[in-house]
Amino acid sequence: MTTVYDFSARRIEGNEQSLADFRDQVLLVVNVASQCAQTPQYTGLQKLYRTYRRQGFAVLGFPCDQFGHQEPGDENEIANFCSTIYHVTFPMFAKIDVNGSKTIPLYNWLKREQGGLLGGRIKWNFTKFLIGRDGGVIGRYAPTHTPEKLADKIEAALAVPAPSPSPKTND
Structure with missing residues (x-):
C-alpha cells in the first residue's frame, strides 16, 4: 500500500526531503498561494500548526501558481512573504504543479x-x-473549508495511536 511516506519533495530552501521524516504524524497538505482571496488562511494554518505540533501534527505548504497566476514569485520571495506577513513556521516546499x-x-x-x-x-x-x-x-477539503473548521478532525486523527512496526520474521 502506498502512503504519504513513500514520497519526497523539494523544500522551499532547495533541499529534497523525504516525507518519511514525518512518519507517525498527522499531516495537513495544502497547495498555497500568496495573492489569492484565500491567502489569509495562512493565519489559520499557522495557528493549527502551533496548537498541535507537539502532539505530532504538521502542516506542509506547497506553493502553486496554476490558478490565476496567484503565486508569481520565486521560492525566496514566497518564503519571505510567508515568514514576514503570516509568520509561517510550518514546513514549506518549492513551487509545484498540482494539475497537468x-x-x-x-x-x-x-x-x-x-x-x-x-x-x-x-x-x-x-x-x-x-x-x-x-x-x-483521511479527507480532502475545499479551498473554502477554513483551517479552523478542521480542528476537530485533526484532534480525532491525533487520538489514533501510531501504527506498530511490523514484527520481523526469520524467514
Missing part, C-alpha cells in the same frame, strides 16, 4: 486517493488533504 503533466507524484497520489468534485483535479488554491498517522488520506 508536470504534477508532482505526491499530488497525483493525493488526487487518486481523494478525487474531489472535478474528477481528480485540484479546484483552486488552499485545497487541503488530511493525512493520518498511518500515512493514508
Whole structure:
C-alpha cells in the first residue's frame, strides 16, 4: 500500500526531503498561494500548526501558481512573504504543479486517493488533504473549508495511536 511516506519533495530552501521524516504524524497538505482571496488562511494554518505540533501534527505548504497566476514569485520571495506577513513556521516546499503533466507524484497520489468534485483535479488554491498517522488520506477539503473548521478532525486523527512496526520474521 502506498502512503504519504513513500514520497519526497523539494523544500522551499532547495533541499529534497523525504516525507518519511514525518512518519507517525498527522499531516495537513495544502497547495498555497500568496495573492489569492484565500491567502489569509495562512493565519489559520499557522495557528493549527502551533496548537498541535507537539502532539505530532504538521502542516506542509506547497506553493502553486496554476490558478490565476496567484503565486508569481520565486521560492525566496514566497518564503519571505510567508515568514514576514503570516509568520509561517510550518514546513514549506518549492513551487509545484498540482494539475497537468508536470504534477508532482505526491499530488497525483493525493488526487487518486481523494478525487474531489472535478474528477481528480485540484479546484483552486488552499485545497487541503488530511493525512493520518498511518500515512493514508483521511479527507480532502475545499479551498473554502477554513483551517479552523478542521480542528476537530485533526484532534480525532491525533487520538489514533501510531501504527506498530511490523514484527520481523526469520524467514
